[in-house]
Amino acid sequence: MRTKTAYLTLNTKKRIEIVRITEEVAKTIRESGVREGIVLINPMHITAAVVVNDNEAGLHSDYLKVLERLVPYNADYRHNDTGEDNAASHIWRQLMGHQVVMPITNGKLDLGTWEQIFYFEFDGQRQKRVLVKVIGE
Amino acid sequence: MRTKTAYLTLNTKKRIEIVRITEEVAKTIRESGVREGIVLINPMHITAAVVVNDNEAGLHSDYLKVLERLVPYNADYRHNDTGEDNAASHIWRQLMGHQVVMPITNGKLDLGTWEQIFYFEFDGQRQKRVLVKVIGE
């Protein structure tokens, strides 16, 4: 059995931003030497999500617009009584799905044609980490 | 360590359809010979989700009704400016949860009484694949 752990660091310019990380995940898999297994991609922060979907800017803006409509950033939240203003960011990351586990076959990410891996930052402009854990053989 | 990868193919008659795949996943586990481990079930298409919930038709219609109410199919989406009309399908699959990882114990899917595995197709009527990856020993 082989395992490898990498910590990607991201620091987005905007508070809310979507960053493609497929290549960084693929690189970690290559370095692991794993031929058959899985890779967990988990944001280590709780106002961000890792999402597999389309690399299409229009869709990305649709996601953000829907999240704002369903759970408005400036609505009234008890979490924001603590001095934070990011309650909606915590909720959005749950609605988008938090994390993913992806397959590794023949030494590579086993993706469908349009599957790309993204980091959805909902409270950025500071250093964040995404953990990539490969296990397999 | 043992691994096995299977690609289920599905081609739904309706554009939006829910298909139970528990037995296909169980079969892949049996073929893998894995006694203790996990199985990743991941749609290779980005307008579909794999969901664990109840095998009850009323609930399935409730899911679809809620998704349409929260994110209407025919609303205005930037993704649909590309010539597609399936922006809502991409968003629904995120809200429903994208994928699952399930436990294997004593050579079998270790399910609670009511847990069943479903493929939620949100843009069907063409051939789609679901990847089933077993790892364990």
Next chain:
Amino acid sequence: MRTKTAYLTLNTKKRIEIVRITEEVAKTIRESGVREGIVLINPMHITAAVVVNDNEAGLHSDYLKVLERLVPYNADYRHNDTGEDNAASHIWRQLMGHQVVMPITNGKLDLGTWEQIFYFEFDGQRQKRVLVKVIGE
């Protein structure tokens, strides 16, 4: 390769309740002897979710308030024609994310500063189980 399976039992006093289970998961990892691997934490019931987010009571009340606003418990659902009244609980668990897979590094849960693991019960007051499956080496 090493694996270990634990079944946590929970019986919440309230129908809807959020219970922190980070320590129970950490204990299972210690008992497994796994140094590098992953842990799947999966509710065996379909009206509950396992969620990683902040240990902050205000945010927890925000989650519940948003779920009730988006998918009201007492609205009209076909699932409730079966004699149940918990259709919304099934839907909420999907919106919150169902399950998580977390990394194990150097024999410990590899968590970010604020990551805590919670069981979100949406139909409690009876015995429920959460499966914890460790795999690694």
